[in-house]
Amino acid sequence: xxxxxxxxKQETPVDHGEMICFSIYSGPEADFGNGKSCIWVDxxxxxxxxxxxxxAPFFEDTSIKKAMFPSLILLSLCRHLxxxxxxxxxxxxxxxxxxxxxxxxxxxxxMARLWDSSRQTEGGYSLEALSGxxxxxxxxxxxxxVSMKTIFGRGKVKKDGSNxxxxxxxxxxxxxxxxxxLWICYSALDSISTLNxxxxxxxxxxxxxxxxxxxxxxxxxDFYEKYWQPFGELLVTMETEGMLVDRSYLAEVEKVARAExxxxxxxxxxxASKYCPDAKYMNVGSDTQLRLxxxxxxxxxxxxxxxxxxxKDFKVPNIEKVIEEGxxxxxxxxxxxxxxxxxxxxxxxxxxxxxxxxCGDALKTxxxxxxxxxxxxxxxxxxxxxxxxSEDKEAxxxxxxxAFGGGLKGKEACHAIAALCEVCSIDSLISNFILPLQGxxxxxxxxxxxGSLNINTETGRLSARRPxxxxxxxxxxxxxxxxxxxxxxxxxxxxxxxxxxxxLRILAHLANCKSMLDAFKAGGDFHSRTAMxxxxxxxxxxxxxxxxxxxxxxxxxxxxxxxxLKDAFASERRKAKMxxxxxAYGKTAVGLSRDWKVSVKEAKETVARWYNERKEVxxxxxxxxxxxxxxxxxxxxxxxxxxxxxxxxxxTSSQRGHIERAAINTPVxxxxxxxxxxxxxxxxxxxxxxxxxxxxxxxxxxxxILEGPTESGEEAKAIVxxxxxxxxxxxxxxxxxxxxxxxxxxxxxxxxxxxxxxxHSAFFFSLFFCxxxxxxxxxxxxxxxxxxASSVRRAEFSIVRRTGNxxxxxxxxxxxxxxxxxxxxxxxxxx
DNA sequence: TTGCAATGCGCC
DNA sequence: AAAGGGCGCATTGCAA
Numbered sequence: 080x081x082x083x084x085x086x087x088k089q090e091t092p093v094d095h096g097e098m099i100c101f102s103i104y105s106g107p108e109a110d111f112g113n114g115k116s117c118i119w120v121d122x123x124x125x126x127x128x129x130x131x132x133x134x135a136p137f138f139e140d141t142s143i144k145k146a147m148f149p150s151l152i153l154l155s156l157c158r159h160l161x162x163x164x165x166x167x168x169x170x171x172x173x174x175x176x177x178x179x180x181x182x183x184x185x186x187x188x189x190m191a192r193l194w195d196s197s198r199q200t201e202g203g204y205s206l207e208a209l210s211g212x213x214x215x216x217x218x219x220x221x222x223x224x225v226s227m228k229t230i231f232g233r234g235k236v237k238k239d240g241s242n243x244x245x246x247x248x249x250x251x252x253x254x255x256x257x258x259x260x261l262w263i264c265y266s267a268l269d270s271i272s273t274l275n276x277x278x279x280x281x282x283x284x285x286x287x288x289x290x291x292x293x294x295x296x297x298x299x300x301d302f303y304e305k306y307w308q309p310f311g312e313l314l315v316t317m318e319t320e321g322m323l324v325d326r327s328y329l330a331e332v333e334k335v336a337r338a339e340x341x342x343x344x345x346x347x348x349x350x351a352s353k354y355c356p357d358a359k360y361m362n363v364g365s366d367t368q369l370r371l372x373x374x375x376x377x378x379x380x381x382x383x384x385x386x387x388x389x390x391k392d393f394k395v396p397n398i399e400k401v402i403e404e405g406x407x408x409x410x411x412x413x414x415x416x417x418x419x420x421x422x423x424x425x426x427x428x429x430x431x432x433x434x435x436x437x438c439g440d441a442l443k444t445x446x447x448x449x450x451x452x453x454x455x456x457x458x459x460x461x462x463x464x465x466x467x468x469s470e471d472k473e474a475x476x477x478x479x480x481x482a483f484g485g486g487l488k489g490k491e492a493c494h495a496i497a498a499l500c501e502v503c504s505i506d507s508l509i510s511n512f513i514l515p516l517q518g519x520x521x522x523x524x525x526x527x528x529x530g531s532l533n534i535n536t537e538t539g540r541l542s543a544r545r546p547x548x549x550x551x552x553x554x555x556x557x558x559x560x561x562x563x564x565x566x567x568x569x570x571x572x573x574x575x576x577x578x579x580x581x582x583l584r585i586l587a588h589l590a591n592c593k594s595m596l597d598a599f600k601a602g603g604d605f606h607s608r609t610a611m612x613x614x615x616x617x618x619x620x621x622x623x624x625x626x627x628x629x630x631x632x633x634x635x636x637x638x639x640x641x642x643x644l645k646d647a648f649a650s651e652r653r654k655a656k657m658x659x660x661x662x663a664y665g666k667t668a669v670g671l672s673r674d675w676k677v678s679v680k681e682a683k684e685t686v687a688r689w690y691n692e693r694k695e696v697x698x699x700x701x702x703x704x705x706x707x708x709x710x711x712x713x714x715x716x717x718x719x720x721x722x723x724x725x726x727x728x729x730x731t732s733s734q735r736g737h738i739e740r741a742a743i744n745t746p747v748x749x750x751x752x753x754x755x756x757x758x759x760x761x762x763x764x765x766x767x768x769x770x771x772x773x774x775x776x777x778x779x780x781x782x783x784i785l786e787g788p789t790e791s792g793e794e795a796k797a798i799v800x801x802x803x804x805x806x807x808x809x810x811x812x813x814x815x816x817x818x819x820x821x822x823x824x825x826x827x828x829x830x831x832x833x834x835x836x837x838x839h840s841a842f843f844f845s846l847f848f849c850x851x852x853x854x855x856x857x858x859x860x861x862x863x864x865x866x867x868a869s870s871v872r873r874a875e876f877s878i879v880r881r882t883g884n885x886x887x888x889x890x891x892x893x894x895x896x897x898x899x900x901x902x903x904x905x906x907x908x909x910x
Numbered sequence: 911t912t913g914c915a916a917t918g919c920g921c922c
Numbered sequence: 923a924a925a926g927g928g929c930g931c932a933t934t935g936c937a938a
Contacts, residue, residue, distance in 0.1 A: 364933065365933075365934055366917055366934075367934060368934090370917095430917065430918090432916070434917095436918085437917085437918085438917075438919075439919070503919085504920095506932085506933090507918085507919055507920070507932070510933080511930090511931065511932065536929060537927095537929095538927080538929095540929075542929055544931085545930095545931095546930090547930040547931060549930075550922090550930070553922095556920090660926095664927040664928085665925090665926060666925085666926045666927085667926080669925050670925055670926060673925095732923090733923090733925080740926065740927060741927065741928090743927080744927035745928090748927065748928060751922090779921075779922075780921080780922045780928095781922065782922090
């Protein structure tokens with residue numbers, strides 16, 4: 080299928096994009112008439128829409144019979160199962176025409192991910208990359224998909240008439256009309272490649288053992304059919320469902336955010352301009368400018384031959400309408416000269432490439448724990464400060480205090496840098512959420528936003544795109560209450576349910592760690608319990624009842640009789656909590672020492688304390704590392720999905736370190752993803768929920784959101800909790816309970832967060848979409864990296880051959896449907 | 911004008 | 923010697 084009028088990089092396929100053609104292929108034995116095995120349908124031709132309507136029964140369910148369609152063909156077609164490459168996209172495009180797509184059988188994109196989850200940097204998962212990779216498809220008689228760029232790309236003619244390096248591709252509508260023969264071959268090849276890919280992947284997955292807990296359950300093809308096939312379909316329905324967003328609320332929030340950002344930005348610029356006049360006009364969001372302003376002249380920590388310049392010109396919008404020398408009128412942009420503010424300021428953190436870092440953490444070290452509210456250019460506040468009205472303590476100021484000479488100047492610097500942090504955080508909220516959530520490109524006609532939920536991570540987690548709802552500010556940090564903009568439709572409510580410490584529970588299960596399992600069994604505050612286990616003096620205090628592990632207020636009590644552990648030993652608990660999360664991710668003592676700003680020795684000691692009662696965890700981690708670095712080269716998740724690593728013989732030691740950490744993390748993160756997936760399948764299978772009208776909308780790692788009628792909220796909530804607590808066919812196969820917290824609310828702020836969407840498709844049909852609207856596609860010729868973006872604009876599918884030949888035959892005979900037929904041998908001329 | 915690498919930041 | 927797993931996405935500044 081090819082689609083026009085959609086920009087896949089920006090827009091959701093729900094309610095965006097139009098199909099311009101599609102092709103069908105069901106294997107070489109199928110005969111569409113005259114020995115042709117592939118048909119291609121032109122929807123741009125006169126009456127294109129009518130042709131599509133004729134195919135409606137093919138897309139839809141058998142029960143929806145259209146009289147206009149010859150019933151014989153209809154019946155045989157509808158019994159077919161369809162395989163797609165990136166089903167999500169095609170499904171949405173077809174649904175844009177009002178058809179419900181049925182007969183989903185498999186998605187080769189997901190199958191490929193299951194077979195090898197580590198292709199993202201090495202080929203990727205586009206149809207082109209997969210079908211052209213001899214390790215995937217090795218049929219000598221078939222060639223893989225050939226990219227549009229290869230076939231239709233032309234060097235863009237430069238102004239001087241010479242051929243440029245930039246490759247352009249004409250709009251697909253033009254190609255379809257003007258390069259007809261080639262175009263038909265190209266699109267036919269997509270469906271053929273998809274079928275070929277499907278057969279290959281089926282063989283691959285069938286050859287992989289599927290083991291759960293050491294017991295053979297079948298092959299990975301069985302796994303696919305049991306889990307990822309229905310999961311793929313579920314994700315698509317969730318994308319279609321979408322979520323309602325309150326735009327007027329967001330518009331209000333935007334005003335406030337912009338105003339606050341402006342104030343904080345001016346505060347910083349005013350201060351900086353005392354040292355460097357042009358800083359008054361700088362872009363505080365540019366890390367390049369900031370780096371020079373704060374650390375100009377510093378050496379690169381990785382290459383002592385390189386250093387930042389002491390001053391540099393930057394191009395900024397000429398808002399002040401300054402008329403530069405030699406110019407008559409103000410230009411659109413102008414140059415400003417930035418220089419280092421204070422040479423005593425020393426960078427403490429560096430970026431990966433060795434330059435001083437200006438990230439939030441680095442800036443906070445400079446500023447210390449001070450408020451961004453003080454504006455020392457404001458006389459009144461300066462006076463107040465001099466009189467000692469503000470309670471600032473010198474200890475709270477960061478390293479900038481001394482570097483800028485201490486006293487008032489030092490304080491000024493710290494407060495200004497704190498204001499800078501504020502600007503950055505507000506900016507990211509605006510550009511990541513407040514703006515995109517108001518745009519129409521990610522929402523459909525009904526005003527709901529339809530992001531995408533993808534199975535495209537190495538561990539099997541979902542990712543959410545357009546928008547990326549998974550990085551919404553956490554409840555406590557959501558200064559503009561953005562989650563409040565996600566609302567239930569009138570008469571409906573949301574159920575927001577999340578797992579408590581899912582990954583830690585998984586780790587406890589996988590490592591069979593007694594201490595952790597006991598702590599979970601005991602319930603209460605897990606991190607406090609960890610702290611108690613790590614520090615004998617805390618344990619003593621608990622045993623003597625001079626502190627409480629946790630406290631459940633009884634009627635009439637307004638505070639605990641003795642202090643709580645989390646208050647009395649706050650820093651120990653904080654460390655315990657960080658260790659709980661960090662260790663599962665493979666973090667080392669050196670990393671922790673930097674985070675905590677303590678010596679490596681001290682960090683090592685703390686880590687040792689953590690492992691002391693959790694020896695099983697260390698053993699388990701060592702086993703995983705060995706497994707990853709052995710000839711097996713892989714680790715597995717709870718449900719038996721594998722993650723393959725490169726051979727350790729061929730990597731650097733730092734890459735080996737990465738492999739070892741991933742080997743520890745993947746089973747934990749990937750198993751958590753398995754649990755969340757099973758829970759969602761349980762929820763979607765639940766007949767009572769269906770009956771009550773509750774639908775899944777979103778998932779974010781350990782949290783799900785449903786929407787349904789308010790009146791049945793409580794009943795539905797109980798069912799959801801049940802499904803999540805026993806996600807494996809109604810059972811919990813873990814050694815540890817799954818704790819679930821669920822709320823019923825009108826908007827998301829009342830509870831936890833989440834969302835995502837998928838893409839994918841596979842086998843008899845090939846639907847071609849073209850996107851990019853009327854714009855020409857411009858690609859530099861050296862861009863050989865097949866990105867997912869390119870696969871997203873295509874959708875390919877095929878029908879599993881059951882009665883393939885007769886169907887093909889009938890279709891081919893319906894001349895009104897078919898403008899042309901292409902056989903694969905004619906396809907894909909190489910240029 | 912467009913794409914890209916580097917950087918940074920949010921979440922779990 | 924360095925040492926955090928997994929993502930998506932925005933912006934900047936530069937290259938083609």
